Amino acid sequence: MPRFFTFACRGFAFLMAVAAVFGYLAWSGVADSVTPDETNALIGACLDSERAAGRTGRSCIGRVTNPCKARAENAHVDDQLECDEREFVLWSQLLQKELARLEALLKPDQRQKLKASHAMWTDYQSAECRLPYAFFPRSEAIFEGPACTIELKAARALQLRAWRDMLERSR
Secondary structure, three states: OOHHHHHHHHHHHHHHHHHHHHHHHHHHOOOOOOOHHHHHHHHHHHHHHHHHOOOOOHHHOOOOHHHHHHOHHHOOHHHHHHHHHHHHHHHHHHHHHHHHHHHHHOOHHHHHHHHHHHHHHHHHHHHHHHHHHHHOOHHHHHHHHHHHHHHHHHHHHHHHHHHHHHHHHHO
16 A cells, blocks of 8 residues: 555544544533634734734734643643644634635736645645654644644734735735
């Protein structure tokens, strides 16, 4: 069996297990002390503050996950994963919004270049954030993989926002 196929199958199996855990957590309400609206507001306020100060907003990465994981009631691994999931969802949504807002400012040929670049970035992010599962024991990889994804999605969203800001200022 080709090595890539084996790696992809293991990655898929792991993602299915993680999806099952998150489904259970959502159904049971475990570690549910912060609503999505509060989470979005927390990151939004951080980004607005950073933008007003002329900074990139990178210090906002982890604003949800880190305090969530530090709470005593979230000591269990499932609760820790739920903390990661909250921030992952937020940055994923922000990335999609920033991509759409930037696309709206572009000419058709520029839009095609952005789409091609974003497709390559998506492939990169997917491959890069699977590496912890190949490098580390499962007990470590289940935290390193999501941390990688959060970091890369957030960085991409912030980059797209910076480009959008530059385009808006130049018009």
